[in-house]
Amino acid sequence: MIQPGARNSEFLDLDDDSLYHLGLKKTPELLNQLREIFGDVKYVCMGGSPDRAMTFGNKAAEELGISTPEGGVQTIGKTERCNMCQVGPILSISHGMGMPSLSIFLHEVTKLLEYAGCTDVKFIRIGTSGGLGVKGGTVVVTEDAINAKLEPTHTKTMLGQDYTYPTQLDRQLARDLLDARGVEKAVMGNTMGTDDFYEGQGRRDGALKPPYTREDRMAFLHKAHDEAGVRNIEMESTEFAAFCNRAGIPAAIVCAALLNRLEGDQVKATPVELAQYSDNAQTVVINYIRQQLEQQQKVVEA
Ligand code: R2B
Ligand code: URA
Numbered sequence: 001m002i003q004p005g006a007r008n009s010e011f012l013d014l015d016d017d018s019l020y021h022l023g024l025k026k027t028p029e030l031l032n033q034l035r036e037i038f039g040d041v042k043y044v045c046m047g048g049s050p051d052r053a054m055t056f057g058n059k060a061a062e063e064l065g066i067s068t069p070e071g072g073v074q075t076i077g078k079t080e081r082c083n084m085c086q087v088g089p090i091l092s093i094s095h096g097m098g099m100p101s102l103s104i105f106l107h108e109v110t111k112l113l114e115y116a117g118c119t120d121v122k123f124i125r126i127g128t129s130g131g132l133g134v135k136g137g138t139v140v141v142t143e144d145a146i147n148a149k150l151e152p153t154h155t156k157t158m159l160g161q162d163y164t165y166p167t168q169l170d171r172q173l174a175r176d177l178l179d180a181r182g183v184e185k186a187v188m189g190n191t192m193g194t195d196d197f198y199e200g201q202g203r204r205d206g207a208l209k210p211p212y213t214r215e216d217r218m219a220f221l222h223k224a225h226d227e228a229g230v231r232n233i234e235m236e237s238t239e240f241a242a243f244c245n246r247a248g249i250p251a252a253i254v255c256a257a258l259l260n261r262l263e264g265d266q267v268k269a270t271p272v273e274l275a276q277y278s279d280n281a282q283t284v285v286i287n288y289i290r291q292q293l294e295q296q297q298k299v300v301e302a
Pocket of ligand 1: 048096097098127128129197233234235236
């Protein structure tokens with residue numbers, strides 16, 4: 001599943017591995033079990049919130065007609081750091097907030113699926129975001145992830161040295177997701193990934209006095225919208241895109257906008273509205289997976 005040039009064979013081919021944050025491990029005795037449980041996974045759907053990972057699992061099961069245990073889908077592994085559940089070909093997992101947390105789960109889930117012998121897996125991040133020029137509730141399908149300097153790259157510091165990776169996503173997958181949107185209001189645009197919710201996203205409502213003015217904030221947000229094609233801002237897209245690019249995993253990002261950042265900083269939507277906004281993004285992804293499964297069924301029947 002990981003493209004050969006990127007695969008860490010030196011480590012992955014060893015017998016034992018502790019997937020510490022998932023609460024799972026690989027040993028020669030457990031390998032068959034991992035293959036049986038996870039071998040058929042084709043879609044990894046990731047979002048920040050542990051609750052949303054389970055809501056998505058239950059919604060996917062209901063809408064795709066996949067049976068679940070009484071009481072709904074069950075978590076797999078430990079739940080201290082994330083919730084993970086499996087529904088047919090879908091692995092739904094939460095990754096917490098921000099790139100450092102996401103990166104941990106990208107590594108461990110990718111190793112898990114590599115051990116399980118999975119093939120042709122797509123990674124889809126289903127998240128929340130601040131919209132840029134789009135209303136709350138709009139779903140934004142990411143064209144390219146852009147960093148906080150409005151560049152389509154992601155830089156990681158390792159052993160004191162910077163390494164910069166491209167952040168393009170799978171264009172065809174993004175188009176297919178947008179085409180599957182059904183009645184949901186969805187747009188395609190670039191997504192700015194930042195290291196922070198407050199000052200990193202140009203907010204003026206944090207605890208500290210920001211070093212920029214109201215005018216600086218508006219000028220930057222308009223530049224991001226007009227010149228860099230940014231339609232939403234969140235905290236994971238560049239790490240997610242860079243990781244999947246390196247691994248050779250087709251990837252897409254589908255986020256609900258919770259507000260329009262050109263109109264303000266505070267998230268004022270009610271809990272009911274917020275749940276609806278998240279549901280909008282989940283629906284787009286489930287519609288896409290349903291279409292894919294129906295097409296595969298037709299091929300099998302033909
Ligand atoms: C969107 O929402 C979270 C912050 O509220 C963060 O994980 C993100 O990217
Ligand atoms: N998540 C973000 O990162 N930013 C927002 O404005 C809303 C949700």
